Amino acid sequence: MGFSEEAGLPESSVRLLFFARCRELAGCEELEVPLASPIALGELMETLRLRVPALQALPPGVAIAVNRRVAGPSRTVTPGDEVAFLPPVAGG
Amino acid sequence: MPPDHAADRNRESEGRSSASLVRDPIDPAAVLARVGGPRDGAVVLFLGTVRDHHDGRAVRGLTYEAYEEMATAVLHELVQGTLEGLREGSVHAVHRLGPLGIGEVAVAVAVSSPHRGPAFEAARLLMEELKRRLPVWKHEYYAEGDSDWVAGVPLVPDSRPGSGK
Numbered sequence: 001m002g003f004s005e006e007a008g009l010p011e012s013s014v015r016l017l018f019f020a021r022c023r024e025l026a027g028c029e030e031l032e033v034p035l036a037s038p039i040a041l042g043e044l045m046e047t048l049r050l051r052v053p054a055l056q057a058l059p060p061g062v063a064i065a066v067n068r069r070v071a072g073p074s075r076t077v078t079p080g081d082e083v084a085f086l087p088p089v090a091g092g
Numbered sequence: 093m094p095p096d097h098a099a100d101r102n103r104e105s106e107g108r109s110s111a112s113l114v115r116d117p118i119d120p121a122a123v124l125a126r127v128g129g130p131r132d133g134a135v136v137l138f139l140g141t142v143r144d145h146h147d148g149r150a151v152r153g154l155t156y157e158a159y160e161e162m163a164t165a166v167l168h169e170l171v172q173g174t175l176e177g178l179r180e181g182s183v184h185a186v187h188r189l190g191p192l193g194i195g196e197v198a199v200a201v202a203v204s205s206p207h208r209g210p211a212f213e214a215a216r217l218l219m220e221e222l223k224r225r226l227p228v229w230k231h232e233y234y235a236e237g238d239s240d241w242v243a244g245v246p247l248v249p250d251s252r253p254g255s256g257k
Contacts, residue, residue: 017159019157019158019159019227019229020157020229020231020241021229021241060246061244061246062246063246063247063248063249065159065162065227065247068159068161068162068165069250070247070248070249070250071249071250072249075249084159084162084227086159086227086247087229087241087244088243088244088245088246088247089223089224089225089226089227089228089229089244089245089246089247090223090228090229090230090241090242090243090244090245091156091158091163091187091199091222091223091226091227091228091229091230092140092187092198092199092219092222092223092226092228
């Protein structure tokens with residue numbers, strides 16, 4: 001998936017979004033991290049924990065959405081995807 | 093209009109559920125105006141308002157933050173799912189974002205249907221789902237001067253797009 005254009009995109013990356021307490025921990029609203037090829041979300045998280053110190057201590061109950069859908073660790077993340085860190089929600 | 097024609101049904105259902113996130117105060121009359129029709133004998137309006145206390149602490153206001161693109165999509169999905177459960181009637185939901193004072197309307201849900209039972213039930217269910225699934229966060233400001241994020245409900249992975257519950 002998505003390999004056709006990959007050679008022409010030296011800046012393949014994913015966009016990380018942080019909300020509420022996650023935003024405060026990360027110290028920013030968003031980050032762009034390089035990603036050359038599709039990877040499982042769980043594996044991506046392992047890599048990110050080394051790269052982004054704030055992600056080493058995520059508060060309990062944080063969910064991760066890929067392209068605006070809450071996803072589990074086996075979900076494939078592809079360059080160009082939007083990965084959002086969502087603490088427990090409190091709307092309404 | 094013949095209501096049993098599939099295309100008509102689809103077109104009708106589009107106009108009978110609506111949802112939005114807003115930064116300006118919510119006007120309950122405007123929310124009510126989005127629902128109801130000649131076949132409906134019941135209209136239920138629920139307003140969630142900002143209260144001045146939480147867990148024994150005096151609250152002086154709060155701010156709602158959202159993952160807006162996702163919250164908009166989820167809210168639309170929820171009202172559409174509610175409408176499908178109702179089969180007849182209409183559904184509208186609005187959630188406020190940004191800073192709110194005590195007593196202000198944080199969320200409004202309006203449901204109309206031919207009879208009151210389904211209208212009450214649908215409004216209740218929609219609120220419960222909304223509180224479990226909407227990517228919105230509440231930051232409370234306390235009378236003592238400090239503030240904190242309100243402990244919430246962890247989101248769970250979606251099984252499939254369109255799966256309402």
